[in-house]
């Protein structure tokens with residue numbers, strides 16, 4: 001593992017205090033996460049989760065603004081310590097679920113943010129450190145990039161540092177992966193409908209444009225770097241039927257690469273594929289930007305995290321410094337704004353050894 005530095009003043013005694021503060025919260029936060037897990041809510045629909053988590057912070061004595069930044073399911077909680085004139089430490093609690101539940105573990109991110117924020121504030125208070133701790137309840141990570149909405153509306157402006165953590169299921173320890181950049185956009189083709197049997201020559205086929213764009217991208221995929229991903233899916237109206245030339249079709253496209261710069265280049269190449277399809281079929285097209293999740297830029301000033309975690313909690317050397325994953329997060333956009341860290345805490349998904357046994361075909 002490359003050398004990292006332990007932040008000055010981060011003594012074992014301070015870590016004891018942080019740990020004790022968080023352990024004391026475990027019973028109540030376990031209840032919160034169980035409630036969130038039992039009531040999964042999709043992006044922008046996290047009304048119950050919003051109330052549960054914001055309510056917890058209010059009971060903990062924090063100043064909470066519900067429905068913050070013009071977003072129904074976002075909130076901000078703040079604690080001023082001393083005269084408040086010191087560093088501003090920010091944390092994030094994610095709230096939304098995937099269509100089949102909390103498969104991404106945002107229920108755990110929610111309570112991890114709450115535990116870290118409350119623990120930090122308590123330890124600052126106990127040690128006479130002035131400053132502020134801000135915890136954001138951040139909706140819509142899975143679909144729309146909720147943090148980017150909050151970022152553009154100033155939610156991160158005052159933070160000197162911003163942290164969040166995400167669970168993973170690949171073993172033990174805490175990792176610091178670089179999440180990649182992800183751009184998502186939709187091409188909509190418009191043509192002209194006509195009866196496919198009686199007068200096909202009067203039609204302009206939007207589905208053909210979408211199929212052609214899809215195929216062009218499939219051909220392009222052979223010539224892109226190994227580290228890049230491009231994928232797309234066709235969408236049509238319920239009115240599609242075989243004997244009518246389709247006048248409307250969409251292609252939803254996603255592009256991933258380790259850095260934003262690489263993604264931007266790929267967007268131009270992909271758009272050429274889709275534009276060529278419009279030209280070939282005579283359709284018009286429009287482009288809608290759906291989401292842009294930037295890659296995570298971990299702060300080198302916060303490198304002491306890994307050494308601290310490894311020394312204190314990771315006897316078995318599970319903590320790895322850095323690698324690129326193809327996961328993405330809207331927290332990437334935050335990392336371009338202020339010094340940030342987005343480590344993952346790993347949870348064993350099966351008892352040790354079972355993974356290999358389970359994955360092996362029964363006939364092997």
Ligand SMILES: [Zn+2]
Nearest residue numbers: 104105106166
């Ligand atoms: Zn997630």
